[in-house]
Amino acid sequence: MTTDPPPPSNPPARHVRCPACGGDSLYAPENRFRPFCSERCKNLDLGAWASESFRVPAEAPPEDVPYGDPKRE
Secondary structure, three states: OOOOOOOOOOOOOEEEEOOOOOOEEEEOOOOOOOOOOOHHHHHHHHHHHHOOOOOOOOOOOOOOOOOOOOOOO
């Protein structure tokens, strides 16, 4: 007599914070907008990315000051 192994159990669905609005978001394949809670929040994030609102701060010299010009050093 052989016994079949039990079917793989699906992990419980997790709820995470939506990166856009901070609300509750289902982090599971059923939520096609994950990690966002809705299409609206996903599009808001995409719009911010497209308009370059997400930037890494960097110290840049002023536009009118030469930087790294070997003739001036």
